[in-house]
Amino acid sequence: MRIDIEKMNSSIHAFFSQWVAQLCLILRATLFLIIYCIISNAVPAHSASTCASKTILIIHSFSPTDTWTVNTNKAIIDTFKKQSPATRLRFEFMDSKNFSDPSYLSSLALMYANKYAFTLPDGIIATDNDALRFMQTYGVDIFPNVPVVASGINNAQLPSADSNIRSIIAEKADHLGTIRQAIRMRPYIRTVHIIGDESPTCHSMIEEISSIASKLPQQINLKLTPVMTLEELKVFVKSRKSHEIIYLLPHFKTADDKFYTQGSIEKELAKISSVPILVSWSFQLETGVLGGKVLSADSLGKQAAFSIIRLLAGQPVIPLQLDANVHKSIYDYQRLKKFNIALDTLPIEASLINKPESFFIKHNKALIPALAIIFILSLILFLTYNNLQKQIILRQSKERIIILDKEVIETQKVIVSTLGEVIEARSKETGGHVQRVAKISRFIGNHIGMKEKDLDLLEAASPMHDVGKIGIPEAILHKPGKLTVEEFEIIKTHTSIGKDILDGSSRELLKIACEIAHQHHERWDGNGYPNGLREDGISIFARVTMLADVYDALCSKRCYKEAWPRDRVVSYITSERAKAFDPQLVDIFTKYEEEIRQIREQYLDKNESSLA
Incomplete structure (x- = not known):
């Protein structure tokens, strides 16, 4: 039998080429799906934009180093970033674990009253019981008519009608769930020792635990342990018997009035305890305790943020929210092993920490x-x-594409610059104006740390800032005197006209040009046009171009004015710091004013004069 080797090789080659082509298509589709998912998740949902430009005050019961407070605060901040990014957040930390006497609270109330007398927030979030009690006592006087949402409240009750508290979100630890899971893991348990401190929060928790006693098996005895010193607690937990278990509430202050950082008492007791230690708060984990059906600060912070956003949007909020908490069964694998607790006795949804990896x-x-x-x-x-x-052919093709791509980019820049000069000429202004604005903009952008690519885009796009003037009647553009109110309103439309002209292109250069044309008359203080944007809500490209445009315009003679002297120009721009202009840009301008003046003179037309 004669075999055609060449034909066989050709068939094999064709088979593998087809297989590789299909593989590439699959990889491409997968990559597209991944990118789509990332972009979809990255786009924030601004469903509650009615809270824009509002100020929310968050009053925390505890210190800014308290883990529970840190996690609650982070959840609040993250929620506002996604749902209402324009909202301004302010924070106060009462530090009530360390300072709780009436004189301290009254001085705190006086300080808040003076601090917020003329700048009342639009809404308030109070976290944990101490902040709620503070608002119940002083809230109406310090913050009249300001709606309050209280979050993370133990033993929560309906807010009273004569207060400004609109909703209370209960911090409902699942004491019953944690103890029931412990009974399942150790069926021979007879006594559950409840250990807590003398804080108001802890007293509220003990009331909650007392209410669940009737729901436990009859042989289970819930026993409240007296408040002890740390040394007494160590002796106590070390001497427990196998039929006992410890349920440790958040603990910060011992009987000898010593304060301990969050988690430190848990660590000390877990080291020597002869029985497992149960907990119901996530911040108590990773300390050597067994675990439990724990509550996290994340869900409470999110619910508080959502509630105040709904209130300020005029939407109804439940006065007493009892179902806002999400509990998770979490246990320490190493402690399960130490106390010989079988994994199959855990709830099916339980997760483990500190488990060795396979x-x-x-x-x-x-x-x-x-x-x-x-x-x-x-x-x-x-x-x-x-x-x-194929390498040689591909390389040659790639080089040609790169050359063509560069030509397209350069052509875009030339067209944009030329069109800017045409618009300036129609406005009877010098063509050199747009060139000077471009060079000055690049200089300022460089000194605020913009990347080289962004500097190229800024320099290329800034000449298009007044492209919308192509739609303004010449009688108004060339009017030598002061414009009437109606004429000025027509002039203002050039920003929207410019946006309409440039909008819709996928080219990055034209996108930036569109931003500049639309926003270069917005002011830092929000009093600009067309949309009243403020501060960082204005594109940095537009902010830079605006300063460069105003500077060169004031220095130049126009049909409606003479050129201003140098000192007057500098004085005006300085006076508009944090009003019309970005304060950082004005600082750069002031520092490098001489260099900016030299750039302007370098690109003056022959018939234009330099500044005095």
Whole structure:
């Protein structure tokens, strides 16, 4: 039998070429899906934009280093960033764990009254019981008519009608769930020792625990432990018997009036306890305790932010929210092993911390890349032969594409610059104006740290700032005297006309030009036009162009005015710091005013004069 080797090789080559082409299509589709998911998740939902430009005051019961407070605060901030990014947040920390006597609270109330006398917030979030009690006592006097949402409240009750508290979100730890899970893990338990301190929050928790006693098996005895010193607590937990278990509430102050940082008492007791220690708050984990059905600060912070946003949007909010908490069964694997607790006694949804990783999970960072490398090398070996013959052609094609791409970019820049000069000419202003604005804008942008790519875009796009003037009647553009109110309103439309002209392009240069044309008359203080944007809500490209445009316009003679002297120009721009202009840009301008003046003179037309 005669075999056609060449034909066989051709068939094999065709098969593998087809397979590689299909693989590339699959990889491309997968990559597109991943990018789409990332972009979709990255776009914030501004569903509550009615809270824009509002100020929310967050009053925390505890200190800014308290873990529970930190997590609650982070959840509030993250929620506002996604739902209402324009909202201004202010924060106060009462530090009531360390200072709680009436004289301190009254002095705190006086300080808040003076601090917010003329700048009342639009809404208030009060976290934990101490902040709620403070608002119940002083809130109406200090913050009249300001709606308050209280979050993380133990033993929560309906807010009274004569207060400004609109909603209370209960911090409802699942004491019953935690103890029931412990009974399932250790059926021979007879006594649950409740350990807490003398804080008001802890007293509220003990009331909650007392209400669940009737729901437990009859043989279970809930026993409240007297407040002790740390040394007494150590002796107590060390001497417990196997039929006992400890339920440790958040604990900060011992009987000898010593304060302890969050989690430190849990660590000390867990080291020597002869029985498992149950907890119901996430911040108590990772201290050596067994775990439990824990409550996190994250859900409470999110619910508080959502509630105040709804209130300020005029939407109804439930006065007493009892179902805002999300509990998770979390246990420490090492403590389960120490106390011989079988994993199959845990709830099916339970998650474990401090569990040793399997070989694959432990080494997956090395194994997965290794397998990927083997596959890629195999694919490369196969494709190398096929690609060698195409390299020269591809390289030549790539070089031609790069050259063409550069030509397109340069052509765009020339067209944009030329069109800017045409618009200036129609306005009877010198063509050199747009060139000077471009160069000055680049200089300022460079000194605020813009990247080289952004500097190129800024310099190329800024000449288009007044492209909308193409739609303004010449009689108004060329009017030598002061414009009437009606004429000025027509002039103001050039920003929207410019946006309409440039909008819709996918080219980055034209996108930036569109931003500049639309926003270069917005002011830092929000009193500009067309949309009254303020501060960082205005594109940095527009802010820079605005300063450069105003500077050169004031220095130049126009049909309606003479050129201003140098000192008057500098004085005006300085006086408009944090009013019309971005204060950072004005600082740069002031520092480098001489260099900016030299740039302007370098690009003056022959018939224009330099500044005195």
